[in-house]
Amino acid sequence: MTDQSVSSTMWPTSNLRNFMSLAVSNLAPGKRLQQKEARRNDIIEAALAEFASQGFTATKLDDVAVRAGIGKGTIYLYFNSKESLFEEVVRCTLFPGREMAESYVEDFEGTATELMVNHFRFIYGFFQNEKVPLLLAIVLAEAARFPQLAQFFFDEMIRPSRQLIQDIIERGIASGEFRASASLIHHQLLISPAVLAAIFNLQFHQQEPIDFAVYSEMHIDFILRGLKA
Amino acid sequence: MTDQSVSSTMWPTSNLRNFMSLAVSNLAPGKRLQQKEARRNDIIEAALAEFASQGFTATKLDDVAVRAGIGKGTIYLYFNSKESLFEEVVRCTLFPGREMAESYVEDFEGTATELMVNHFRFIYGFFQNEKVPLLLAIVLAEAARFPQLAQFFFDEMIRPSRQLIQDIIERGIASGEFRASASLIHHQLLISPAVLAAIFNLQFHQQEPIDFAVYSEMHIDFILRGLKA
Amino acid sequence: MTDQSVSSTMWPTSNLRNFMSLAVSNLAPGKRLQQKEARRNDIIEAALAEFASQGFTATKLDDVAVRAGIGKGTIYLYFNSKESLFEEVVRCTLFPGREMAESYVEDFEGTATELMVNHFRFIYGFFQNEKVPLLLAIVLAEAARFPQLAQFFFDEMIRPSRQLIQDIIERGIASGEFRASASLIHHQLLISPAVLAAIFNLQFHQQEPIDFAVYSEMHIDFILRGLKA
Amino acid sequence: MTDQSVSSTMWPTSNLRNFMSLAVSNLAPGKRLQQKEARRNDIIEAALAEFASQGFTATKLDDVAVRAGIGKGTIYLYFNSKESLFEEVVRCTLFPGREMAESYVEDFEGTATELMVNHFRFIYGFFQNEKVPLLLAIVLAEAARFPQLAQFFFDEMIRPSRQLIQDIIERGIASGEFRASASLIHHQLLISPAVLAAIFNLQFHQQEPIDFAVYSEMHIDFILRGLKA
DNA sequence: CATGAATGAGGGTTCATTCAT
DNA sequence: TATGAATGAACCCTCATTCAT
Numbered sequence A, B, C, D: 001m002t003d004q005s006v007s008s009t010m011w012p013t014s015n016l017r018n019f020m021s022l023a024v025s026n027l028a029p030g031k032r033l034q035q036k037e038a039r040r041n042d043i044i045e046a047a048l049a050e051f052a053s054q055g056f057t058a059t060k061l062d063d064v065a066v067r068a069g070i071g072k073g074t075i076y077l078y079f080n081s082k083e084s085l086f087e088e089v090v091r092c093t094l095f096p097g098r099e100m101a102e103s104y105v106e107d108f109e110g111t112a113t114e115l116m117v118n119h120f121r122f123i124y125g126f127f128q129n130e131k132v133p134l135l136l137a138i139v140l141a142e143a144a145r146f147p148q149l150a151q152f153f154f155d156e157m158i159r160p161s162r163q164l165i166q167d168i169i170e171r172g173i174a175s176g177e178f179r180a181s182a183s184l185i186h187h188q189l190l191i192s193p194a195v196l197a198a199i200f201n202l203q204f205h206q207q208e209p210i211d212f213a214v215y216s217e218m219h220i221d222f223i224l225r226g227l228k229a
Numbered sequence E: 001c002a003t004g005a006a007t008g009a010g011g012g013t014t015c016a017t018t019c020a021t
Numbered sequence F: 001t002a003t004g005a006a007t008g009a010a011c012c013c014t015c016a017t018t019c020a021t
Helices: A013-024 A031-054 A061-068 A082-107 A112-128 A131-145 A147-174 A180-184 A187-203 A212-227 B013-024 B031-054 B061-068 B082-107 B112-128 B131-145 B147-175 B180-184 B187-203 B212-227 C013-024 C031-054 C061-068 C072-078 C082-107 C112-128 C131-145 C147-174 C180-184 C187-203 C212-227 D013-024 D031-054 D061-068 D072-078 D082-107 D112-128 D131-145 D147-174 D180-184 D187-203 D212-227
Strands: none
Touching: A031 A061, A031 A082, A031 A131, A061 A082, A082 A112, A082 A131, A082 A147, A112 A131, A112 A147, A112 A187, A112 A212, A131 A147, A131 A187, A131 B131, A131 B187, A147 A180, A147 A187, A187 A212, A187 B131, A187 B187, A187 B212, A212 B187, A212 B212, B031 B061, B031 B082, B031 B131, B082 B112, B082 B131, B082 B147, B112 B131, B112 B147, B112 B187, B112 B212, B131 B147, B131 B187, B147 B180, B147 B187, B187 B212, C031 C061, C031 C072, C031 C082, C031 C131, C061 C072, C082 C112, C082 C131, C082 C147, C112 C131, C112 C147, C112 C187, C112 C212, C131 C147, C131 C187, C131 D131, C131 D187, C147 C180, C147 C187, C187 C212, C187 D131, C187 D187, C187 D212, C212 D187, C212 D212, D031 D061, D031 D072, D031 D082, D031 D131, D061 D072, D082 D112, D082 D131, D082 D147, D112 D131, D112 D147, D112 D187, D112 D212, D131 D147, D131 D187, D147 D180, D147 D187, D187 D212
16 A cells, blocks of 8 residues: 555544534624524525535525525525525535635645645545535536636635645655656646545445445545655 | 557547437438438437536527427427436437447557557547536536436446446556556546546636646546556 | 687597507418417407506516416517516507507698697597506606606607697697797697596596596687687 | 786795605604604605605615614504505695695785796696605506595595685686686696696606796796686 | 514516427 | 427515514
8 A cells, every 4th residue: 555654633524514503603792693693504504405405406495495494585684596595505515624624734744645645534524524515516517607606616615625735745745755747737636536426426326335435545545656756 | 657658549539529410310211210310319419509508407498499490399209308308418428438438448459558548538538529528517416316317327327437447457457567456446536537627627617727638648647657567 | 619610520539449459450471470469469458457457566467367368478478578568568559549640630631720629639539548548657657667668658659749739839830820939838738638637537536537528628728728829 | 928927926935845844743742752753754754765766566665764764663663554654655745735835825915817826836846846746656657556545635635736726716717817717627727737747857857858947937828828818 | 662583475487398280 | 290389387586564572
């Protein structure tokens, strides 16, 4: 195996599922505001579930309302439209992962190899939350007709994700762990197998589920083989 | 470098665009049947264009009919529903690529390395047809709501695609070109970067188009690094 | 009385009600087209009834469809929106009157006084069709929020109406029947009592209906007093 | 000319704009009641502005509340429904004009001609307040669907208005200024040009605004010609 | 008294599907 | 066989009205 040296600092993937609720429920000034915030979260959570199972267009706001246990019109007290609700769902679901990854990479002090390994383990952990790949699939499929969403997704998710990986690669090149030509590698080369596997696992799990534990380690091993000096 | 040794037998990517029309216009018994077949193809081609640019739900059968130059009701003489039309479109668009790839791999007589290189060059050539990645994106996003389509897609596209790659890998292991442990590699590890890059190139080409010529060679190089003995 | 000299050529007000149907049912090429045309008229007639009794905003297209004996969606085969349907209703209801008046004035060969008298008798006859004043009231009330309609109404109804009256006045001045300063008179000064009386008669007929026969002659007499040399 | 003899006692049109506020702020028993009354006026004023610019149906109570600087629910502490609020707005906007006109006519001691002239000058001054004609237009258009409003409007505005004009006419006949047959003249004959001109000026001012100063004097002149002995 | 969050019926509009011609 | 007019269910969104705080 190539990933021998991988060490200590593992990602606590177990609590990834609580990202969203943690992220939104800040301290609230008054009781009224607190409730409003809670209600807003209810809607986002219900919408997430509906979008994930129905796709964007096929999702009915009625169903979102029913699932959230509120009236149909209430949604419009919190969001301007179905589309902006979807954007919020994407934001709330995907942002926490990005932020955690960013701060982890920044603070990490081990070797680049270790960091790369841990970063991808984190990614796989994040994708375990089945909503994430579903949203990714929806965005990938419908981005063309929602330019605003496409821009937002590119700026806030794709670009930062690329930056992280490039940073890690640069660090590895500087330390002599990775080959110099690795700086040219497009980050999609590295991350695509994780994204697609997550999506496939959802959409085709009836046909043939992928064993993420095995798949992810093989992927990481493959990456290290491709990068090593 | 790993990618220099690639040789001779290149794919004639230039005529990839004609796949579909070729694939569908099979021999027809009588003249009447021939016309029916032609009409059916017109519809599929028109539907492909619409599905590709609008997505599944947003595509209107009116527009398909207009583009095909026929009446709206005529579509229902050839297809039972919008959904089954979509399935046919997927089938007709993706099958030819599979079949060409299969016969190519079967007949190839060079090294496994060469074959792998050419196979992926073919895949990238096939994905150049911009309809293909869009259909993939749609299938990936909506598979959950079209179980029949998901099953068909898995059986007819994913499984054969995996088989091909595994065959090539086995051949390379047998010849000593690839490491023995490569037989365990999931084919998605190898193919995902091509699929996702194609989709990204469509949905985010406004943000940052990928140079396929560069990307594909880098991808192939990366694969060979990961597989080599 | 001032209107003594009024003579012969009276307006056949009795058939004013048939304007619309006459105006639209042109000869139709094929049977299919004929039916489409008929259906279109059905919708306009139903819409006229609904708009007249409910006003623009309060009119439900469901009700229009029910009254026309068709499905709700059918309306959109003939009109782009509720607003454009309303425009068509206005056009079909008010145009015939304008055109008849124009050709009558042009062809008339008697004195200006006679012409003025007959013109206003025609106007009162036209307003007997109770739909007309109702549409006028709606336009007057909602024009501000439908600029397109306002423009159309001004160009096609108000301006031509003014032109007719000014023509008659000029003719009377030339013949010495009317005072020279009458050329400065705004046409609204002359026509407003007819318009408002028609509207009042509809909206307040429960309170105190106006006897049009008496009112119109008094109005005409008043006009002649104000114009005479 | 007929309009030169108009004399002295002109209407102080300058302060017509303050009618409304004056009219509503009656003396209030206690301080609490005074505040309630003030709040009520705020709502009416805000509603007037909204109704005038949006029409009845298009006016949103949210906007009224925002404009009044109060909560949305508060409106229902003062009015039973949107409709009754509208009635109150009409009442408060149109009443003051009626009352001022009535007392002016009653107290006037000059000739009937002078009185008629001044009365119409007052009317035109009153209509300068752009809210008035808009409310008139709305009432005219929607009276059929608000029978209660129609009745109120007829009793409180139309009938008194007619009475005033008939009084002036009678006075003129008695003094020999007006022809005897003038007693039969319907008051709408005289007042319609003012009403419609005001409405037209609002709804079609983009197309062709009417110069009220000129128009009103021509109208008055026309009336005197029609009435004179 | 005052608030404003919550409601849910209802409207305009779309579009897959049907069927008479 | 082919058509395209007709349908009507469904969806997003609005807003007058209510009521717990």
